[in-house]
Amino acid sequence: MSRRYGLAGRAGASLIFASLVVAALFTLFPIYMGVLNSLKTEGEMLTDILAFPSKLQFGNFADAFEKTDYLRSLGNTVVVAAVGLTGIILFAAMAGYKMSRTPGKLSGFLFGLFVLSMLIPFHSIMITLVRISKDLAVQGSTVGLGFIYIGLGVSMAIFLYHGFVKSIPRELDEAAVVDGCGELRLFFVVVFPLLLPVTATIAILNLLWMWNDFLLPLLMLTDSKDYTLLLSTNMLFGEYNNDWAAILASLVLAMLPVIVLYLLLQKYILNGIADGAIKS
Amino acid sequence: MRLTKNGKQTAALLGFVFPALAFYAAFMLAPAFGGAAYSLTNWNGLNPAYGWVGFANYAEALTDDPAFLRSLAFTAKFVAFMVVLQNAIAIVLAVFVEAMGRSKAWFRTIFFMPNMLSMIIGGFMWLFIFTKVSSYLVEKAGMAFLDRSWIGDPSYSFYAIVIVSLWGGVGYLMVIYIAALQGVPRSLKEAAAIDGAGAWQTFRRITLPMIYPALTIGVFLTLNSSFKAFDAVYALTGGGPGRATQVVALNIFEEAFGFTNRYGYASAKAMILFLIIFVITIVQLRFMKTREVEA
Numbered sequence: 001m002s003r004r005y006g007l008a009g010r011a012g013a014s015l016i017f018a019s020l021v022v023a024a025l026f027t028l029f030p031i032y033m034g035v036l037n038s039l040k041t042e043g044e045m046l047t048d049i050l051a052f053p054s055k056l057q058f059g060n061f062a063d064a065f066e067k068t069d070y071l072r073s074l075g076n077t078v079v080v081a082a083v084g085l086t087g088i089i090l091f092a093a094m095a096g097y098k099m100s101r102t103p104g105k106l107s108g109f110l111f112g113l114f115v116l117s118m119l120i121p122f123h124s125i126m127i128t129l130v131r132i133s134k135d136l137a138v139q140g141s142t143v144g145l146g147f148i149y150i151g152l153g154v155s156m157a158i159f160l161y162h163g164f165v166k167s168i169p170r171e172l173d174e175a176a177v178v179d180g181c182g183e184l185r186l187f188f189v190v191v192f193p194l195l196l197p198v199t200a201t202i203a204i205l206n207l208l209w210m211w212n213d214f215l216l217p218l219l220m221l222t223d224s225k226d227y228t229l230l231l232s233t234n235m236l237f238g239e240y241n242n243d244w245a246a247i248l249a250s251l252v253l254a255m256l257p258v259i260v261l262y263l264l265l266q267k268y269i270l271n272g273i274a275d276g277a278i279k280s
Numbered sequence: 281m282r283l284t285k286n287g288k289q290t291a292a293l294l295g296f297v298f299p300a301l302a303f304y305a306a307f308m309l310a311p312a313f314g315g316a317a318y319s320l321t322n323w324n325g326l327n328p329a330y331g332w333v334g335f336a337n338y339a340e341a342l343t344d345d346p347a348f349l350r351s352l353a354f355t356a357k358f359v360a361f362m363v364v365l366q367n368a369i370a371i372v373l374a375v376f377v378e379a380m381g382r383s384k385a386w387f388r389t390i391f392f393m394p395n396m397l398s399m400i401i402g403g404f405m406w407l408f409i410f411t412k413v414s415s416y417l418v419e420k421a422g423m424a425f426l427d428r429s430w431i432g433d434p435s436y437s438f439y440a441i442v443i444v445s446l447w448g449g450v451g452y453l454m455v456i457y458i459a460a461l462q463g464v465p466r467s468l469k470e471a472a473a474i475d476g477a478g479a480w481q482t483f484r485r486i487t488l489p490m491i492y493p494a495l496t497i498g499v500f501l502t503l504n505s506s507f508k509a510f511d512a513v514y515a516l517t518g519g520g521p522g523r524a525t526q527v528v529a530l531n532i533f534e535e536a537f538g539f540t541n542r543y544g545y546a547s548a549k550a551m552i553l554f555l556i557i558f559v560i561t562i563v564q565l566r567f568m569k570t571r572e573v574e575a
Contacts, residue, residue, distance in 0.1 A: 183292050259396065274458070
């Protein structure tokens with residue numbers, strides 16, 4: 001290590017290690033405290049907030065599970081993300097591929113039109129978006145919310161697909177066309193599977209975005225039976241303002257799916273993040 | 281023959297682009313242009329009739345709305361802190377983590393973890409730390425330096441918001457900087473070491489210039505995200521006490537969806553936010569891209 005970085009030997013290396021450990025503890029501290037105290041009774045939390053629970057009890061979780069209508073909220077979140085993700089990947093891959101392959105002004109103009117919006121902050125469109133969504137009757141439904149995510153998400157996905165398609169040899173399309181393959185079949189059978197690496201990146205980035213987005217669901221979902229996990233958690237926080245035992249349990253429940261996903265897929269997630277950021 | 285081929289090509293292009301374009305036009309383009317148009321009207325949620333008012337909304341926002349101007353100033357201060365701290369910490373973490381052997385993967389996993397969580401969840405969790413845990417530590421562990429009203433006193437809640445935002449954002453940039461560091465050829469660093477360069481010198485003269493393009497991205501991403509900061513503030517302070525920690529995004533949200541429902545006026549504020557982000561990021565990209573070439 002000291003050879004690699006030319007640091008002042010062992011002392012420097014252990015100093016770096018120690019500071020990383022401190023930073024890691026700091027990073028994990030709030031999560032640790034949340035989990036720890038969600039397993040205590042309110043009384044136990046008040047007497048010693050740092051101590052281990054004397055006896056593991058899951059009453060807070062049962063409480064939070066019921067108050068946030070956990071399974072339904074989870075199901076709603078999955079519906080929103082599934083609709084959004086399917087649409088984004090399918091439509092953006094089709095558009096990005098075709099625009100990348102077609103020369104000419106029209107193609108360039110369309111691509112420009114999609115990229116144009118990448119700098120527009122959500123807050124600049126949200127007010128009018130609420131009105132349009134009411135007019136189009138997509139407000140107040142989880143599927144409708146998924147549709148809106150398609151509209152907001154295709155730009156970046158098209159940008160990434162457009163760049164990636166350039167690395168796929170054109171001869172492949174031409175050979176397929178010679179073999180009598182139609183446009184759509186060519187795309188779905190030949191091209192789309194080749195896009196898998198960038199599709200994975202796009203899936204990860206968009207899934208994280210939709211899963212963790214708070215403001216758009218807050219504006220679009222009006223009925224609490226349609227609430228996503230975040231909205232239910234927020235509602236519980238608003239209603240039981242000082243009942244930290246239940247709140248913490250609901251926070252742990254809300255982050256559980258993401259943390260599990262992260263620990264399983266972290267290699268792909270970390271690569272996808274770096275990839276997506278550098279390319280766009 | 282040529283013409284039909286071109287015609288077919290155009291038809292195929294439009295066919296493939298149409299689904300994406302339809303959703304994009306309805307939920308992105310229309311609201312974007314609509315927002316710009318509404319910003320020139322007195323549209324509000326209560327009255328179905330509205331008319332053009334020219335730039336009156338803009339004039340009011342910039343001269344006659346102290347809460348909005350305060351939120352702009354608060355956001356500017358927040359952005360400044362975030363751009364410097366988030367990138368500096370992320371670079372240090374990236375360099376340190378890269379210097380590790382087997383523990384590298386562990387540290388990377390841990391530091392990135394908060395990015396997986398919504399800042400609503402992270403914000404509530406930190407609220408517990410800032411209110412319950414910190415007062416416990418002051419009382420029982422005698423950590424007097426924590427004895428502040430982290431949430432109730434705006435001069436401290438600013439730092440609470442910065443801490444939580446850094447906690448949630450640093451790992452993302454660290455991953456980008458790690459990717460950049462891995463692109464720095466080892467031979468360059470070894471050559472510098474042979475020439476007698478110390479660790480700091482190698483970092484300053486070799487590593488930093490080599491990862492400058494990543495720095496451009498890092499600063500760009502931080503500018504973009506912190507001007508739009510909403511979730512962490514919403515969860516931690518809700519903009520309070522009063523409106524003391526209100527960021528611009530929260531101010532716009534409150535104007536539109538709070539009690540006044542002044543959609544036209546809020547649209548004008550949103551346009552102002554867009555223009556600020558647009559101008560600052562363009563200037564930043566220009567400035568840093570030219571320096572990239574030199575470095």
